[in-house]
Amino acid sequence: MATAEARVRAEFEPHGGTGIWSWITTVDHKRIAILYYVTSVVFLVLGGIEALIIRLQLAQPNGTVISAETYNQLFTMHGVTMVFLMGMPISVAFFNYLIPLQIGARDVAFPRLNALSYWIFLFGGIFLYSSFLVGQAPNGGWFGYAPLTSKQFTPGLNADFYSLGLQALGVASIMGGVNFITTIINMRAPGMRLMRMPLFTWMSFVTSFLLITALPVLAVALFFLTFDRQWGTNFYQVAAGGDPILWQHLFWMFGHPEVYILILPAFGILSDIIPTFSRKPLFGYAVMVYSGCLIGLISWGVWAHHMFATGLGPIADSFFTISTMIIAIPTGVKIFNWLATMFGGQLRFTTPMLFSIATVGLFTVGGISGVMHAASPADLQQTDTYFVIAHFHYVLVAGTVSAVMAGTYYWFPKVTGRFMSERLGKWNFWLFFIGMNLTFFPMHFIGLLGMPRRTFTYSPDLHVTNLNLSATIGAFILAIAFLLLIVNVLISRRNGAPASHNPWGAATLEWATSSPPPEYNFGRIPVIHNREPLWLPGKEEVVEAAQARPGAIHMPPPSFWPFFTAIGIVGTFALFLTGHWWAPLIGVAWTAIGIVNWAYEPTH
């Protein structure tokens, strides 16, 4: 009896302790989520600093803070960072932490692949940022329009860092997508039917499909670019019969689903938070699911609205105008369903709820200006002006980032067993709200007054000086808000008020297990009978099963090989920079060693 108990206990000891080696070799989805989150926040700070320098330069007409070349590198890296190194991975942090907990699984389907995704993301990000060390950061915009990125017009390494770095990051995203789809399809708890899954898991599911379908398109576009630059092919070379429009089609075929990759997880976060603090089930659950799927589907048919100005002709213009306006309908459905969820509910204005309500309102501002660009004749006046910048920052800062802040405050008690400070949280929220609007609202007018994007100075004759100054002041207020978030996390991690297993009184499964959850998540896998397992009758059984003293559970052991293999994969891309044809083969060999060891690694 005693020996059996000892054996069982040994099985549950967290694998590998808490040292740095345990983080490098971890395959636990919760720890990988924390790694993703922390890394994304570091990149958020870097991208934010870039934005602040840009705003300083633009605070006054004919600014002289930085040179045009530095400006080009900064706005390019700001875009690349916020999309690929902050927006996507911070969503993946939430996917990692929450999907297994919300569907009643003990880990993701492929734990080592999950670790590999993270390490590729980290090394890919470091590779992109190492470009600053040689002073040749990407400078062609995050959209990298051909043929400006060709060897002829960008002779330096700038565009190589861009194409190779994004290529590596794309590999990580595709693997992540495969992993989450498999997890959601195969690893749900008994009774956790698709139509009982929490909305966050649903939106992650849709996002994962977008990841595995959109990123390969970017990969193709980037391979063409790499071939053009490394081996002199002519995919985008006009003089040799290549076509620069091809890049635009490929890039936006990836780029528009990408927008929904960034925003759908945020929709999922809101759909979980708002019912909790309204004490009402989500209004129109099924329609919320269908509208999310529709957004995912239609996002494939709208890409050319980024290209109205290239002269696609009236038929293509009309088609993409219609499809873009139609995608606003499922999005609008979501907005109204959140409002209907709150309507008549017992609202509690906690920090996560404040961020969620602000997201619903401000995202709608961005949504409406989005429909304005969708009309192709109007788009011809707005494209490439600051109006577009105002639009997508309302969508991505007030949508994605704000929802991520809400999610941080909401799930922090689950991750650490402690609340974040509400007082700091309220400051954080109001500074964010004021800073965000002060920065981006004036940009609507700056754009309509005719200031083009991506210009490093402007003339006082444009009469946009005061508006630009307001945007700069707003940007610094926004920076303080982000700083407060980081301070709050650091303080509350050790000193926050202790939280129970379900401190907000939420309905979804992740709140059934203890806070923080044990490595195996659930002592026994609970049986699910409905959509709100912690609200409806039977909730005691669910909580009891989740927190039961476990029987024998086998958890995957830590592995060093994902870390090792990731070095090889990113190294393969990085070694292209040397210009020697054989250099990348070193990375390939390294990767092969990693994969072989991975395959033969004992799993006990």
Next chain:
Amino acid sequence: MSKEPMHTALVSPKGRWWERAHATEKVWFGIAFGWCMVLFAMMPLWHWKGGQNPSGIRRKVDPAAYEARVQQFVQDYKVGELKGIPVVEPPAGSDVYLLGRMWSWYPVLKLKKGVQYTLHLSSKDVNHGFSLFPVNVNFQVVPGYDYGLKIVPSEAGDFGIICNEFCGIGHHMMLGKVIVTNEDGSMPGEKTASATEVR
């Protein structure tokens, strides 16, 4: 280990597993669908009744051939020079050529108010953006493509051309000019000219 029967999600559930749409949901579907139809109808209306889509036709062109055509055009109709860029005054109703290049617009065009021209846009090197200031209309200028637009200048005066598509380090200083004269060839009063002046 518990002895619960293993249900897997891959087996489809028995019976009617879905729920009927609520009456309010059906109303909501109706409104959404109706709105879809309104938007759908607006597109053809905009195109045929509103005439709001540009009339542009995009054709493939060899950048070198296009540049030669622009040079020929400049040679034929050159009337002066402005800061080293030739000013060209083509005959009314003719084809007008404009070349975007790193980092200037070539040549300066002098057009007559109320007359239809076919404006050709193309680039010698990378993507540029033709944006008429202060009218705020944008067309992308892509190397290898000749973008032909039917235009009728409706107002006399000086108009600036700003490059609106990121084209490298000189992007912010890539400025050009279109001069529109009255029907009789005279320039409008000082007021209009200074109001639209571009650096």
